[in-house]
Amino acid sequence: MRHGVIGAAAALAAGILLGAPARAQSGHYTIAVSLPTADHGWTGGLLYDAKQEAALLEHAYPGLTVIVKPSASAADQASALEDLTAGTKPDALVVLPYDSSQLTGAVRRVKAKGVFITVVDRGLTDPAIQDLYVAGDNPEFGRVAGKYFVQKLGHGDVVVMRGIPTVVDSQRVAGFQQAIAGSGVKILDMQFANWSRDEGFKVMQDFLAKHAHIDAVWAADDDVAQGALRAIAQAKRSDIRFVVGGAGMREVIKGVMDGNAMMPVDVSYPPSMMKTAIDLTVAHLVSKAAVRGTFLLSTVLITKDNASEYYDPNSPF
Amino acid sequence: MSNAAARAARPRRIDPASLAPFAALAVLVLVGTLLNARFLAPDNIANVVTRASFIAVIGIGATFVIAAGGLDLSVGSMSAFIGGSAILLSNASAGHGLGTALAVGGLVAIGGGALCGLANGLVITVGRLEAFIVTLGSMGIFRALTTYLAQGGSLSLTPDALQDLVRPVYFGSVLGMPVPVLVFALLGGVAWVVLNRTPFGRHVVAIGANEEVARYSSVAIGRVRTLTYVIQGGCVGIATILYVPRLSSVTPTSGLLWELQAITAVVIGGTSLRGGNGRIWGTIAGALVLESVANIMVLSNLVSEYLIGAVQGAIIIVAMLVQRSLRRN
Amino acid sequence: MASGLIGNRTPAPAAQATPTLAADALGKSYGQVQVLSDVSLSVRAGELCAVLGENGAGKSTLMKLLSGHLQPDQGSVLLDGQPVRLANPMQAEQLGIVLVHQEQLLAGELTVAENLFLGRELRRGPFLDRARMHALAAELLASLGCRVAPDMPVGRLSIAERQMVQIARALLVPRRVVILDEPTAVLTPHEVDALFAALLSLKAAGVALLYISHRLAEVAMIADSVTVLRDGRLVTSRPAAGLGELEMARLMVGRDMSTLFPPKAAPPPASASPALQVTRARVPGQVREASFSLRPAEILGFGGLVGAGRTELFEGLIGLRPAQVEQLVVHGRTLAHLSPRSALRAGIGYLTEDRKGRGLLLRQPLATNLTLVAPFQRFGLLDAARELAAMEQARTGFDIRAGRRDALAGQLSGGNQQKLMLAKTMLTGPRILVIDEPTRGIDIGTKAQIYRFIAALAAAGNAVVVISSEMQELIGLCHRVLVMRHGRVVAELEGDDMTEDAIVVHATGVGERAA
Structure with a gap:
């Protein structure tokens, strides 16, 4: 399995595409993009990025068609995959599966028709199906945050607000625990906040009631962090030094840029991985160069210094 | 027999079942305090309530809706939808x-809620459809409209001055009572009078008790039933006015599963899911029970975070069993 | 009516045989209230024992004790002379004792056959044997003279047909003791004949039968012995032979029952302007064409078989079901729109035959039911004082007897429920009153009382329609009787022409064809 530094790969792909449009005019390609519908902030950003990139690429390549098809549930997505390949089959499929195990079969059937398969973020249960796998690095997501806590606090008590009980969440938490192991940073309490702003508010209120002293909060998600901040502000507690979220929400990155003391950093898990995946897939088709393997997007600590790189004022996320 | 004598001759019997939700709440408070004394801290109680x-x-x-034998599954997504519309x-x-922005937001929330309720009610009564199906449909419609309005992201009140202006609606208090608590206490009083004394x-x-009997008694069934959904919509509007100031924003997940929590609160409160009776104060006690259970779960260290849902479910079932055993035969 | 059956009475079995089922000094109380005390009774194989008593006399309690629905506080139940403990109805059924309830306990969505075999479905391998169940159901129903298709959903049957299905369900497997609680209350004469024939064949097969009825004429016809209860105590147990109807009534009520019906007031003059004039009313699928007029102070009877369209006609006229009418004139004013509200405003009150399903909110207090149509209000709020006053007035005016002041409507006896419905309807101030089956399932004492109320209401100038399947009721109470058959008014009978024979002939059409 090959690991690439995806930033470079994406730039390379974009360079191939945008720098040499003449080559592509010779061929007509169709790419189908299947992803969950915008049911929360992160998937909203995902869909926004996919549509942006589709328009950009179609403009650059008159012979290229990108069909973006959001689905509202796993079953819906399975049907959508059948529909997308029922008539004229696309040359490639970029898919972010709703659920790994439920959609493995559906993607395998698409693969059987000779379609190039790019899987994004949530892996299939059978990795042999995918030609290309583009994902964020979840354990690293936790580690980056954990390292920041160790470095910033040295010693201290933190509370952790987890997401929805999933593999993604477990990997992140494990990464965090690994990073703080042996340090003076201790986890005081952990609860699920379901990647929701309202839950973040509630759970934080309860943490504040339960623990007289908390040094910092790892919310693992920017939506949750927003809710937690409101609860802290309401309780007028001065013991909490900072809250770290994650995923790179527009408002949060803006805050990091502006030097928000309560949320000084963010951890990237950008929905733009969809962009990268589409770019790489197009690169594979157009350049006839084999772009295969696994590409993990490096997870980056967004600080005041580099925040502007991650800021898109138009993103809905 | 004079009226006074007649009244004296009819002592008000208190149905023990109507006390069950309050007893459940008292037990929860006791258990919560035993598990963590901080449960009773004024700040925590204020948070939970x-x-x-x-x-x-x-x-x-x-x-109202359930007492009339209906059901409204759309309340959670309706709240997100009218909240999003009000913010925009x-x-x-x-x-x-x-000031104008504030007035517009308030009017949109309550008026929009009433209109959404009217739409639900009219489809159910004029279209003669099952409330379950109609409101399941409108639940999906409202949720999708919210997602569309937010383009998958979140909708926030701007400018910040507006956020600061509305914040006291959730965080403020009058004479030591948080504003939302005053609102539901007052609303509860009005609702009790409307349900029991009009x-x-x-x-x-x-x-709700027997639609046929009502029909044979010349009751305007369609109008009464539709009005229950309008009342429901208005209440969703009021809840939204309380909700938006808390985080100053609405996301596509706002109000998720509120319909089930509301129905659970109503049933814990002693209202029969089949209709025919309605207990306003019981419902409020039910809502407090639900929120207390969640709070106690986080405050205590007894249960793994993975099992909290199971314990909550079990507590609700036990509360219902106790209530059933208290029911007068 | 059913006169041919009298001669078929089988001789009572020998008295010395051990009773199949016996009650030995049974007693039952609820809290402080002793509802049954020291009641003994026995029934032998092949014997039909009628149990008589007014509502509240303890008949139903006794039957429930004998069928495992209730457990006695004193005394014991003997089966073949041996004491048995019937912990629940299932256990009683296993011993061969079954109670056919007065209430309709069938699943409306299921078919007749599915209801009959509910809980004891026949199987072939893992699958339901639908064919065999249908065949058996058809056979059983035919033996009861009931012509409903086994695959018909029960919800589409008439009340009478449902009653027959319920009886059939009890007879599906062989029984030793069958207890019937008012089986004929909702049946037409024709169906009663078929039921009696079935009961006779059960007797012949050695089944012991306990039979509750308010129809004393029937009891006199088919019972071998009669047991009378009053106020929870045994009044007498004696052979039925030689016991007349009036004597039975006297034993039940505890006083002489010389007259059931109040004296009839003189009929209103035909020239009086009508209170209600109906021209060519039609109810799709039920009433083909009906025209009639009703005068103030008149009691007009509607006779006919169940399903002839009588109930449907009036439910159509007041907008409870879709109907067309060429002209509907109420007290000189044409009513353009048929709806419950407009009927209410026009002063038409309707008492449904289905007290429990459509008439009263059984789990609500009496006052709530009384004022349901238009609750008293002051400044938009309920006026509790006026409501209580109205309830007191109704209680005394209509002699509504409730055990407790906070009783629920469902806790009243059938007779008191009927009186409550009458009071409820009268509270809306109708001048035209339509009463569907005014005395179904009501004991004889209360019956007489309701007849007096109806007569008094008419005497006060109200126009009254009485729909009834009891021909004696129509004859004894009404000034005039219209007979309906197959959705049409086929006869108008007045004065001496009002006889049971005439009503039967027109209702069935049998005599007409013969003539």
């Missing part, structure tokens, strides 16, 4: 002054 206000207010409306229209009118309330219960 204030957080319960959304479900309490929506539950008050749901008590407030933001748009902020140029005419913050001809309309009596017809609501009659329809």
Whole structure:
């Protein structure tokens, strides 16, 4: 399995595409993009990025068609995959599966028709199906945050607000625990906040009631962090030094840029991985160069210094 | 027999089942305190009671709908939808002054809620469809419209001055009572009078008890039933007015599963899911029970975070069993 | 009516045989209230024992004790002379004792056959044997003279047909003791004949039968012995032979019952302007064409078989079901729109035959039911004082007897429920009153009382329609009787022409064809 530094790969792909449009005019390609519908902030950003990139690429390549098809549930997505390949089959499929195990079969059937398969973020249960796998690095997501806590606090008590009980969440938490192991940073309490702003508010209120002293909060998600901040502000507690979220929400990155003391950093898990995946897939088709393997997007600590790189004022996320 | 004598001759019997939700609440408070003394801290109690206000207010409306033998599954997504609409229209009118923006937001929330309820009610009564199916459909419609309005992201009140202006609606207090608590207490009082002391309330219960009897008694069934959904919509509007100031924003996940929580609060409160009776104060107690259970779960260290849902479910079932055993035969 | 059956009475079995089922000094109380005390009774194989008593006399309690629905506080139940403990109805059924309830306990969505075999479905391998169940159901129903298709959903049957299905369900497996609680209350004469024939064949097969009825004429016809209860105590147990109807009534009520019906007031003059004039009313699928007029102070009877369209006609006229009418004139004013509200405003009150399903909110207090149509209000709020006053007035005016002041409507006896419905309807101030089956399932004492109320209401100038399947009721109470058959008014009978024979002939059409 090959690991690439995806930033470079994406730039390379974009360079191939945008720098040499003449080559592509010779061929007509169709790419189908299947992803969950915008049911929360992160998937909203995902869909926004996919549509942006589709328009950009179609403009650059008159012979290229990108069909973006959001689905509202796993079953819906399975049907959508059948529909997308029922008539004229696309040359490639970029898919972010709703659920790994439920959609493995559906993607395998698409693969059987000779379609190039790019899987994004949530892996299939059978990795042999995918030609290309583009994902964020979840354990690293936790580690980056954990390292920041160790470095910033040295010693201290933190509370952790987890997401929805999933593999993604477990990997992140494990990464965090690994990073703080042996340090003076201790986890005081952990609860699920379901990647929701309202839950973040509630759970934080309860943490504040339960623990007289908390040094910092790892919310693992920017939506949750927003809710937690409101609860802290309401309780007028001065013991909490900072809250770290994650995923790179527009408002949060803006805050990091502006030097928000309560949320000084963010951890990237950008929905733009969809962009990268589409770019790489197009690169594979157009350049006839084999772009295969696994590409993990490096997870980056967004600080005041580099925040502007991650800021898109138009993103809905 | 004189009226006074007649009244004296009819002592008000208190149905023990109507006390069950309050007993359950008392037990929870006791258990919560034993598990962690901080449960009784004034701040924590204020947090819990204030957080319960959304479900309490929506539950008050749901008590009408369910007492009349109906059901409204759309309340959670309706709240997100009218919350999103209110935010967009407030933001748009902020140029005419913050007061205008505030008024627009409030009107949109309550008026929009009533209209959404009217739509549900009319489809159910005029279209002669099952409430379950109609409101399941409108639940999906409202949720999708919210996602569309937010483009998958979140909708926030702007400018910040507007956020600061509305914040006291959730965080403020009058004479030591948080504003949302005052709102649901007041609303509860009004709702109790409407349900128990007006001809309309009596017809609501009659329809839920036996729609045929009401029809044979010349009760205007369609109008009464539709009105219960309008009341429900208005309550959702009020709950939304309390909800938006908390985080100053609405996301596509706002109000998720509120319909189930509201129905659970109503049932814990002693209202039969089949209709024919309605207990406003019981519903409010039910909402407090739900919120307390969640709070106690986090405050205590007894249960793994993975199992909290199971314990909550079990507590609700036990509460219902106790209530059933208290029911007068 | 059913006169041919009298001669078929089988001789009572020998008295010395051990009773199949016996009650030995049974007693039952609820809290402080002793509802049954020291009641003994026995029934032998092949014997039909009628149990008589007014509502509240303890008949139903006794039957429930004998069928495992209730457990006695004193005394014991003997089966073949041996004491048995019937912990629940299932256990009683296993011993061969079954109670056919007066209430309709069938699943409306299921078919007749599915209801009959509910809980004891026949199987072939893992699958339901639908064919065999249908065949058996058809056979059983035919033996009861009931012509409903086994695959018909029960919800589409008439009340009478449902009653027959319920009886059939009890007879599906062989029984030793069958207890019937008012089986004929909702049946037409024709169906009663078929039921009696079935009961006779059960007797012949050695089944012991306990039979509750308010129809004393029937009891006189088919019972071998009669047991009378009053106020929870045994009044007498004696052979039926030689016991007349009036004597039975006297034993039940405890006083002489010389007259059931109040004296009839003189009929209103035909020239009086009508209170209600109906021209060519039609109810799709039920009433083909009906025209009639009703005068103030008149009691007009509607006779006919169940399903002839009588109930449907009036439910159509007041907008409870879709109907067309060429002209509907109420007290000189044409009513353009048929709806319950407009009927209410026009002063038409309707008492449904289905007291429990459509008439009263059983789990609500009496006052709530009384004022349901238009609750008293002051400044938009309920006026509790006026409501209580109205309830007191109704209680005394209509002699509504409730055990407790906070009783629920469902806790009243059938007779008191009927009186409550009458009071409820009268509270809306109708001048035209339509009463569907005014005395179904009501004991004889209360019956007489309701007849007096109806007569008094008419005497006060109200126009009254009485729909009834009891021909004696129509004849004894009404000034005039219209007979309906197959959705049409086929006869108008007045004065001496009002006889049971005439009504039967027109209702069935049998005599007409013969003539």
